[in-house]
Amino acid sequence: MPDEFDLIRCHFTRDTHHTALGIGDDAALLRPRDGMEVAVSTDMLVAGTHFYPDTDPQDLGWKTLAVNVSDLAAMGAQPRWATLAVALPAPDQAWLEHFAAGFFACAEAFDIDLVGGDTTRGPLNLTVTIIGEVPSGQAVTRAGAHPGDDIWISGAPGRAALGLAQLRGELQLSPLAAPDYLAALHRPMPRLALGLALRGLASAMLDVSDGLTGDLGHILSASGTSAVLEYTALPLGPLCAAGAPESIALAALLGGGDDYELLFTAAADRRAEVLNRAAGASVAVTRIGQIGPADEPRLLLQHADGRLTPPGVLGYDHFRSAATGR
């Protein structure tokens, strides 16, 4: 049986493109460019909590890195380097090979160097730390939303949640839509081009991993604001067209995580510029509501008839839910 160092070398050592010293020493050495802040985020994925233990390892490899790319995209930061720590019940060469193929497919798609790793025996656990660059002072945080700002969402959030429902046999999506919705679940595509394009324009931004309303709540508390989402503006059309009843589509859109769409705010007088930059990044964006002052309740849904109600869908929480697949 090869030892852990062989495992690492064999599967996780590739050429680096912008790294002074890569895997193999006590630490890697990076050279951020002058005038840059270094953005850092970490995510731990656990079998049984975040994914089914029998998930295709290639998909899992992609997703493990992609969710971290999404975190930097949500700051307007360019990902450049990542470390990967893997705990495995046993050194399974075939599994590692497929996992590495998916991981490096994502690394190559976003030009990221893997610069550090740890491989150890233990219950399946995948932890990535991603490191990137953003010009000093230009990162987009969650704290910058102002009353009057538009609220925007990229893509059609809810696809991953509906894909999971289909997998569980709770729903029958149309044969045309199903592959796309399963791909949203298994191979999320982080909105990096959009996140970078929104620097200097978005006032607040995050990526939706736990559900739109729950994650919007993070912007509202960080910014000290409230918000009204407009029911008629929500991009429910694609979800319904894919075969989801409207109530399920709404729950998936507002409460489903795992799409890694960008949720952001921008001044209302810059609507045309938002649409323009999103088009430049080849991503559809939809204006779904407006930021208000520091009222309670913080978040309301305005229905077609003008009624305002709490949205009534909560984000996913790992310690509250026993569900698998976040």
Next chain:
Amino acid sequence: MPDEFDLIRCHFTRDTHHTALGIGDDAALLRPRDGMEVAVSTDMLVAGTHFYPDTDPQDLGWKTLAVNVSDLAAMGAQPRWATLAVALPAPDQAWLEHFAAGFFACAEAFDIDLVGGDTTRGPLNLTVTIIGEVPSGQAVTRAGAHPGDDIWISGAPGRAALGLAQLRGELQLSPLAAPDYLAALHRPMPRLALGLALRGLASAMLDVSDGLTGDLGHILSASGTSAVLEYTALPLGPLCAAGAPESIALAALLGGGDDYELLFTAAADRRAEVLNRAAGASVAVTRIGQIGPADEPRLLLQHADGRLTPPGVLGYDHFRSAATGR
């Protein structure tokens, strides 16, 4: 039950000292100083593989960060920031409180900001990524050893292995030594001051985590050299005085990990300077052998009578050994 965000906020949010944006957004923002390279290392600790599940959580908190500090010390890099991902079977507030107390005791001792985190449900797993700074081009790698260089070790390696043997009832250490040896196991003190002092002087360096001979092998392969360790030079005295028979002391010194002592090489004509700088860092260092040319076998032990033999003690490997406590 508080949700995961409350858990993080409650236990792992402290003031930062050199960070533009800390925990709470999609990513943290760091500002490395001009002229610095950024050093990054990651370590995953798993219950049952690296520590007993009933390990004192405060010790575990210290050690989780300390082993990462040691990795940067071994590069001659100043640790500045860390991220921590924790998987827990259940959100145990008392455990988290004690773990955090130990973790932040280490963070404060070495002036490190915790800038990112993830808390999730899963089998106990602790993954730290540490990030630091080193003046460009001054990091000490494993690859710089030259034939003729002295081989040096800090402190008295083997103490942690003997402490573990005592815990397992395999050995009876003297009452005077036992607490110190158990502390070496539970609360290793990374040799940061020494690592920083050796910049520009050590030709190669690493921290001993898997055993002196195994880790020396990493320097030899990275540098393309061989080495002879001198039996009579090994710091066996303290281990024997603590109550270990000489053969056990030798096995602990050459094969025991977990002390996090620094193993380094330096030109033979700079011996006085090595001793001088180590004294400045208040750490004892011992010259234990010499680097040779690219011969096979790579590593030999010279006995008191001049005989040369393979050292015959291997480093610990997580996938080979079922032992607990690396």
